[in-house]
Amino acid sequence: MNHLSAAVDWLLDAQTWTGPGQLGARATEHLGYTAVAVLIAAVIALPAGLAIGHTGRGRAAAVLSSGAVRALPTLGLLTLAALAAGVGLVAPLIALVVLAVPSILAGAYAGVESVDRATVDAARAQGMNAWQVLWRVEVPLGLPIVIGGLRLAVLQVTATATLAAYVGAGGLGRPLFLGLRTYDYPMMLGASLVVILLAILLDACFEVVQRLLSYAPGLARTGRLREAR
Amino acid sequence: MIEFERAGKTYPDGTVAVGEFSLRIPSHTTTVLLGSSGCGKTTLLRMVNRMVDPTSGRVLIDGEDVAQEAPVALRRRIGYVMQNSGLLPHRRVIDNIATVPRLTGMPRGAAHERARELMRTVGLDSGLARRYPGQLSGGQQQRVGVARALASDPNILLMDEPFGAVDPLVRMELQRELRRLQTQLRKTILFVTHDIDEALALGDQIVVLQPGGQIAQAGTPEEIVAAPANDFVARFLGLDAGRRSLRARPQPGGGWLVSDAGGRPLGVLPDDPAREGPG
Ligand SMILES: Nc1ncnc2c1ncn2[C@@H]1O[C@H](COP(=O)(O)OP(=O)(O)OP(=O)(O)O)[C@@H](O)[C@H]1O
Ligand SMILES: [Mg+2]
Numbered sequence: 001m002n003h004l005s006a007a008v009d010w011l012l013d014a015q016t017w018t019g020p021g022q023l024g025a026r027a028t029e030h031l032g033y034t035a036v037a038v039l040i041a042a043v044i045a046l047p048a049g050l051a052i053g054h055t056g057r058g059r060a061a062a063v064l065s066s067g068a069v070r071a072l073p074t075l076g077l078l079t080l081a082a083l084a085a086g087v088g089l090v091a092p093l094i095a096l097v098v099l100a101v102p103s104i105l106a107g108a109y110a111g112v113e114s115v116d117r118a119t120v121d122a123a124r125a126q127g128m129n130a131w132q133v134l135w136r137v138e139v140p141l142g143l144p145i146v147i148g149g150l151r152l153a154v155l156q157v158t159a160t161a162t163l164a165a166y167v168g169a170g171g172l173g174r175p176l177f178l179g180l181r182t183y184d185y186p187m188m189l190g191a192s193l194v195v196i197l198l199a200i201l202l203d204a205c206f207e208v209v210q211r212l213l214s215y216a217p218g219l220a221r222t223g224r225l226r227e228a229r
Numbered sequence: 230m231i232e233f234e235r236a237g238k239t240y241p242d243g244t245v246a247v248g249e250f251s252l253r254i255p256s257h258t259t260t261v262l263l264g265s266s267g268c269g270k271t272t273l274l275r276m277v278n279r280m281v282d283p284t285s286g287r288v289l290i291d292g293e294d295v296a297q298e299a300p301v302a303l304r305r306r307i308g309y310v311m312q313n314s315g316l317l318p319h320r321r322v323i324d325n326i327a328t329v330p331r332l333t334g335m336p337r338g339a340a341h342e343r344a345r346e347l348m349r350t351v352g353l354d355s356g357l358a359r360r361y362p363g364q365l366s367g368g369q370q371q372r373v374g375v376a377r378a379l380a381s382d383p384n385i386l387l388m389d390e391p392f393g394a395v396d397p398l399v400r401m402e403l404q405r406e407l408r409r410l411q412t413q414l415r416k417t418i419l420f421v422t423h424d425i426d427e428a429l430a431l432g433d434q435i436v437v438l439q440p441g442g443q444i445a446q447a448g449t450p451e452e453i454v455a456a457p458a459n460d461f462v463a464r465f466l467g468l469d470a471g472r473r474s475l476r477a478r479p480q481p482g483g484g485w486l487v488s489d490a491g492g493r494p495l496g497v498l499p500d501d502p503a504r505e506g507p508g
Contacts, residue, residue, distance in 0.1 A: 118311075118313065118315060119315070119317060119318065121280075121315070122311055122315025122316070122317070123317065124280070124304070125275075125278065125280050125304060125309045125311065125315065126304065126305075126309065126328050126329055126332070126377070127301050127302070127303075127304035127305030127329055127332055128301070128328075128332060129301045132332065136317075137317060140319055141318070141319055216319065217318060217319060217361040217363055217364075218317070218318025218319035218320075218361060218362070218363060219319060
């Protein structure tokens with residue numbers, strides 16, 4: 001409890017937040033890493049996942065490789081990447097992208113698969129081509145689940161982006177590791193709290209988006225993502 | 230004109246849905262495919278718009294093999310009403326009806342104008358235009374399905390048990406309206422049903438199917454009722470159970486009570502039907 005109140009005091013101190021290398025800048029970096037990693041992962045995983053869901057091909061391979069990748073310890077991966085790419089941003093970004101891809105991929109194909117086959121059949125029968133079926137029927141109807149995948153990825157990456165500091169990059173991992181090394185527990189705890197808060201905040205944003213989508217008629221229910229995995 | 234030339238379909242799993250089917254469907258008439266569940270009706274219907282490609286034989290529209298046509302273009306020029314309406318749940322009624330015109334590049338405003346016109350044609354209240362399919366009754370959904378199929382003014386209309394999921398009253402009303410529409414639009418309609426009364430109500434030509442898409446009998450409703458080709462057709466019509474051997478008994482207050490062979494009352498006949506004119 002002592003540490004906790006000290007951590008809160010530390011967080012409430014304006015000094016903690018302002019200036020370069022301080023918490024405000026760290027949090028911004030942290031958000032930036034998260035955004036870039038999820039963006040890169042989405043660019044890779046969304047097209048692949050949508051293609052798998054639409055064609056039904058490559059699903060087994062995706063499930064298997066996602067499982068394998070999920071089993072990789074991120075810290076080990078980060079160390080490997082750092083050995084190859086050196087210290088800096090590249091290694092943590094690689095590790096974070098690898099972390100985010102499986103969730104986004106699963107969300108994308110599960111989203112497309114969740115769409116009633118009869119609806120897809122009807123769309124084809126009216127004369128939609130494959131591309132139109134995907135963008136006008138499968139993606140909009142499966143959207144809540146696709147977004148569910150992104151939501152999970154953002155949550156995972158936000159929590160794990162602290163590891164960037166482990167190989168010399170910034171982010172909220174900096175004060176966290178610094179506090180750990182210097183036995184500055186309020187700093188360490190305070191930084192952790194900010195990470196948690198950030199994760200909750202981002203998750204809440206997705207919650208709002210998904211709630212709004214749940215008012216749109218005909219769309220998939222988000223509970224399905226959990227079933228699909 | 231649509232022609233099936235020894236068309237057959239064996240699905241990849243080995244199911245022979247249609248053995249060998251030959252039929253000529255004249256333009257501007259309604260042909261009903263009548264048969265019990267699983268006899269290959271849907272498979273036959275979908276051969277016309279290439280949702281199913283025959284594994285043997287061919288299907289011709291106005292002398293042209295449909296296999297030569299790009300499926301997407303073909304489907305856009307053939308109206309298709311599906312068994313469970315097949316509407317897009319995330320699109321409003323008006324956008325569902327406007328689907329094909331929009332696909333073929335008609336501007337939104339014009340497509341909506343056309344959709345509103347079609348809603349009137351099929352007897353849908355214009356107030357329903359902004360609703361989603363999930364907010365409609367089964368009968369209303371089927372009307373939307375019919376309107377959508379008519380949107381690009383196709384020459385051919387494929388209807389797969391379109392009124393199967395609605396109650397008998399609504400069903401009869403929809404049948405009546407389809408007949409009215411057909412006198413007006415004169416499409417080439419291929420209509421699938423397993424309901425003999427529906428077939429008799431709508432068909433210029435009725436094709437009674439046996440499992441495997443085998444034709445048990447093809448003919449006008451009169452021909453089929455008056456001279457069923459075999460026991461299968463007779464049974465399908467309910468002739469063997471006496472459902473269509475009618476008796477008339479004079480009623481005390483004038484007129485006749487009509488019943489079937491089993492004595493079940495079917496209706497009343499006025500004293501002089503000729504003078505009253507057709508109901
Ligand atoms: N995609 C498919 N793969 C394998 N078999 C199929 C497929 N589609 C239909 N069949 C089989 O082909 C046969 C004919 O099916 P079809 O759907 O044409 O029947 P139907 O007359 O329309 O039946 P219903 O009145 O129940 O709609 C059935 O035995 C069915 O199980
Ligand atoms: Mg069928």
